Amino acid sequence: MTTIIPEPTQSKRDPGQLVEMAWDPITRIVGSLGIYTKIDWENKEVVECHSTSSIFRGYSIFMKGKDPRDAHFITSRICGICGDNHATCSCYCQNMAYGVKPPHLGEWLINLGEAAEYMFDHNIFQENLVGVDFCEKMVSETNPGVLAKAENTQAANAGAHGYRTIADIMRALNPFTGEFYREALQVSEGRIARPEIVDRETKAARAQSVHRLQHPSGLSHDRALGDFEVEQICRNARLRECLAYHRR
Numbered sequence: 001m002t003t004i005i006p007e008p009t010q011s012k013r014d015p016g017q018l019v020e021m022a023w024d025p026i027t028r029i030v031g032s033l034g035i036y037t038k039i040d041w042e043n044k045e046v047v048e049c050h051s052t053s054s055i056f057r058g059y060s061i062f063m064k065g066k067d068p069r070d071a072h073f074i075t076s077r078i079c080g081i082c083g084d085n086h087a088t089c090s091c092y093c094q095n096m097a098y099g100v101k102p103p104h105l106g107e108w109l110i111n112l113g114e115a116a117e118y119m120f121d122h123n124i125f126q127e128n129l130v131g132v133d134f135c136e137k138m139v140s141e142t143n144p145g146v147l148a149k150a151e152n153t154q155a156a157n158a159g160a161h162g163y164r165t166i167a168d169i170m171r172a173l174n175p176f177t178g179e180f181y182r183e184a185l186q187v188s189e190g191r192i193a194r195p196e197i198v199d200r201e202t203k204a205a206r207a208q209s210v211h212r213l214q215h216p217s218g219l220s221h222d223r224a225l226g227d228f229e230v231e232q233i234c235r236n237a238r239l240r241e242c243l244a245y246h247r248r
Contacts, residue, residue: 018047025054068094081124084117119242120188127173127184135173135181161248187245 017040024034032055038048059078066074071090076083088110095102132138139147150166163169163180172180 017042024052068097081121084113088114119246122246123184124188127180128188131173131181131184132175134170135175135178136167136170137174139170183245187242 018038019041020036020038022034022036024036025032026035032053034052034054036050036052037046039045040047057078059075063071063074071094072087075090076087078086091110094100136147139150147167147170150170153166155161155163155166155169158164161169163172169180172178175181
């Protein structure tokens with residue numbers, strides 16, 4: 001368990017003035033994050049706060065004694081969403097340990113894969129995992145006054161995304177029925193973002209997808225990117241479709 005404990009507060013307060021509040025687990029975080037606080041509501045101040053992670057995976061322990069060249073194979077399995085980050089960091093550690101300095105185009109390879117993973121992670125987390133906390137169904141049951149206000153609040157940049165009010169966006173985020181929610185699923189898990197990750201890295205490095213790291217060995221290759229492959233990636237139709245989605 002990892003715990004971050006803040007410095008104790010120096011201010012003098014009536015014990016009855018502080019309210020202890022805890023959110024555990026925060027299930028939107030893989031690893032079940034827990035937040036524990038003491039809040040002074042009268043002065044609108046968080047007096048104390050610490051976090052915990054209740055899931056112990058133990059990778060730092062059972063990696064001991066393993067062949068360093070296998071690090072990116074093993075650590076990529078830590079998480080089904082952010083495995084690419086663990087694999088990439090493992091490769092950087094190997095480069096430093098062995099004194100390897102990949103060429104600039106080799107760094108482009110990893111950056112392209114990471115950029116594709118970022119686009120995948122952003123919309124699946126923001127729209128599909130977090131968005132449900134702000135959807136119409138959730139807010140109408142927990143805080144209907146906020147929904148009523150949202151009905152009369154104009155949404156910024158409505159001409160770009162097509163939703164006139166904040167409430168329209170909230171309705172579009174309703175799980176499995178909302179237009180926005182279903183589009184985000186299509187982008188992340190369907191025919192756009194995930195195939196785009198495969199496309200970027202197979203065309204660039206002749207390796208398989210880093211996403212889910214079925215073949216993480218592609219990250220350890222220092223094969224250079226040619227101008228033709230880079231041009232193909234930049235002209236990719238799925239990439240343009242994915243970028244158009246994120247602009248909205």
